[in-house]
Amino acid sequence: MRTTTRFRWLAALALWLGPLLAAHATHLLGGEITYAPVASTTVGVPRYHVITRLFRDPNSSADSPVITLYCNRGSCAATTAGNFTINVVRSQDSSISSLGCAGTFPRIYKVSLYETDVDLPTGQWTLSITEANRAAGLINMPGSVYNTLYVSTYLDNSLAAQDSSPRFLSTLLPYLCNNQAQRYSFSAFDADGDSLRYEFRLPEMSTSFSVPVVSGCGTPTSSTLSPHFMLNSATGALTTLPAPSIQQGIYVMAARVTEYRRINGSWQPIGYVTRDVTYVATGSTNQNPEFTGLRLNGAATTQPLTQLIRVQPGQTVALALEAADPDAGQALRFESQAPGVIPGLNLQTTGATSALLT
Incomplete structure (x- = not known):
């Protein structure tokens, strides 16, 4: 039993x-x-x-x-x-x-x-x-x-x-x-x-x-x-x-x-x-790249990355981005999935260390 x-x-x-x-x-x-x-x-x-x-x-x-x-x-x-x-x-x-x-x-x-x-x-x-x-x-x-x-x-x-x-x-x-x-x-x-x-x-x-x-x-x-x-x-x-x-x-x-x-x-x-x-x-010995500069709407000088950007409804904004990698010999790639979500958003690579976000 x-x-x-x-x-x-x-x-x-x-x-x-x-x-x-x-x-x-x-x-x-x-x-x-x-x-x-x-x-x-x-x-x-x-x-x-x-x-x-x-x-x-x-x-x-x-x-x-x-x-x-x-x-x-x-x-x-x-x-x-x-x-x-x-x-x-x-x-x-x-x-x-x-x-x-x-x-x-x-x-x-x-x-x-x-x-x-x-x-x-x-x-x-x-x-x-x-x-x-x-x-x-x-x-x-x-x-x-x-x-x-x-x-x-x-x-x-x-x-x-x-x-x-x-x-x-x-x-x-x-x-x-x-x-x-x-x-x-x-x-x-x-x-x-x-x-x-x-x-x-x-x-x-x-x-x-x-x-x-x-x-x-x-x-x-x-x-x-x-x-x-x-x-x-x-x-x-x-x-x-x-x-x-x-x-x-x-x-x-x-x-x-x-x-x-x-x-x-x-x-x-x-x-x-x-x-x-x-x-x-x-763990990794690699150091991440960082954005080093941002110019708003073709400005001659950069502004702090943390500075608030005020935008009015319907206003077109262009952000010129600069980046750098602390590890020598590293190639940068700019990429975002956001353009597939936000209508009208575009990211274009403009150089080896730069991109334009509009």
Whole structure:
């Protein structure tokens, strides 16, 4: 009788752990959800095009050709009236190789897109996904491989029916070389001209431990905020924190961009987007290049890089940029993904150490 009980217990344990153990191979590196209004197909009901972006480790054999998008109004409980889910098929899968640190192997990862249109009647909506599981060995998240990846986006279309979420300017994952100035930010573009505020958040996981997940609720993981970066609340720029040394490895950080709109004379929060990403901290003898000068609209003299540039709506601005590399014999390359996000933005290389941003 004791043997029978033991085998029943082992079988139950295997059934409970099975989904988690199988999920180890997924190695999710991050994600985000964005939205934009599209033509309504039902009178009086706003309709949105929703894009979910997942960052994945290409060395994993696991795949997610279909994800579940949770659309919750008011409460995240599955039983709340009006809440619904929709299965979304992957529309695009691409590989990206980051430059990384000199003398190290480039970081290669996949970016998967999942796109769908949804009707969201007037209310306060939270759009979310839960995918299993996170990458193993994240230094600032103990037991990361046992945590699901939960990301959410919020919109209040009772205040602003015609609203596009902020869009991040880059899909490149961050990296850190010997605590030097980094080459990444959480800066975003808002097509409606809403005011944006940036803040760090603890990465989240689903509150549901069942498989499949039965609710769209999230909760902070047992992790810490990034130990390496400060986040500018007005611009989304990341600045490295001074430290004599860093522990090399993979870390996780999450940031939220909240948009505010002036409605009836007061600023109201109308939505937010959360991005959850991992980054690599590694050692390198290379020194990062730096911008050394900026000339505004053909000015004869440069101005400080930190000086505020005031621009009026519709005004054309030209920024002549100069850069230098402290390591002898290094060639510079100017590159940005922002022109693919901000209409009319252009970056042109004008010399070996110069570029023009208009």
